[in-house]
Amino acid sequence: AQSVSQHNHHVILSEAASLELGCNYSYGGTVNLFWYVQYPGQHLQLLLKYFSGDPLVKGIKGFEAEFIKSKFSFNLRKPSVQWSDTAEYFCAVNARHQLIWGAGTKLIIKP
Amino acid sequence: KAGVTQTPRYLIKTRGQQVTLSCSPISGHRSVSWYQQTPGQGLQFLFEYFSETQRNKGNFPGRFSGRQFSNSRSEMNVSTLELGDSALYLCASSSWEDYIGELFFGEGSRLTVL
Numbered sequence: 346a347q348s349v350s351q352h353n354h355h356v357i358l359s360e361a362a363s364l365e366l367g368c369n370y371s372y373g374g375t376v377n378l379f380w381y382v383q384y385p386g387q388h389l390q391l392l393l394k395y396f397s398g399d400p401l402v403k404g405i406k407g408f409e410a411e412f413i414k415s416k417f418s419f420n421l422r423k424p425s426v427q428w429s430d431t432a433e434y435f436c437a438v439n440a441r442h443q444l445i446w447g448a449g450t451k452l453i454i455k456p
Numbered sequence: 457k458a459g460v461t462q463t464p465r466y467l468i469k470t471r472g473q474q475v476t477l478s479c480s481p482i483s484g485h486r487s488v489s490w491y492q493q494t495p496g497q498g499l500q501f502l503f504e505y506f507s508e509t510q511r512n513k514g515n516f517p518g519r520f521s522g523r524q525f526s527n528s529r530s531e532m533n534v535s536t537l538e539l540g541d542s543a544l545y546l547c548a549s550s551s552w553e554d555y556i557g558e559l560f561f562g563e564g565s566r567l568t569v570l
Contacts, residue, residue, distance in 0.1 A: 379558075381559075387563075388460075388546075388561045388562060388563045389546065389548075389559075389561040390560075390561065391558060391559070391560075435498075437499075443489075443501050443504065443512045444489075444501060444559070445501075446491075446498055446500075446501075447498070449498055449499075
């Protein structure tokens with residue numbers, strides 16, 4: 346069965362630290378990959394997506410992610426986090442017309 | 457452009473009752489999908505509708521059902537509520553016919569079952 350694994354459930358960083366959130370998926374076919382973010386009290390919103398082409402994709406608010414097909418990974422990165430990045434981050438894979446979600450990573454940025 | 461609207465935002469029910477949740481997608485979006493979000497299980501796919509047809513269904517019991525109307529508005533119904541149905545129910549709409557996952561979410565309906 347298809348699955349998405351996010352390695353860290355909770356991450357605490359100080360402002361200006363670098364961020365990398367891991368995401369691995371299991372699905373052998375063509376996939377579309379996503380990172381969604383849920384800020385406190387707000388709805389889920391798309392952070393970035395990969396459909397095809399350049400495996401390094403850039404999203405909103407300075408986030409980027411790299412698709413490594415051989416590792417079935419789609420890790421999210423940001424060089425310098427801000428307090429406003431405190432949120433829950435979800436990796437998702439679209440396979441066979443449904444989204445399969447990771448468990449989410451709660452990110453807390455200490456000011 | 458108005459976003460995805462879900463009603464009601466909060467509701468409290470007792471075991472055995474049934475509940476209907478409503479979702480109005482972004483204008484022009486014909487795909488509507490529903491998810492259940494809980495702290496323990498995360499985001500779980502319920503079903504997806506496109507042009508009034510259910511195209512995909514998650515692994516939930518038959519107590520969970522949905523429908524979509526000709527104006528793309530959607531409802532989901534949960535009958536014979538159980539304590540474990542307490543969750544945030546999210547609706548998402550998409551403009552992609554092929555449902556490749558670029559979803560726009562509503563704020564959710566938070567259901568508490570007592």
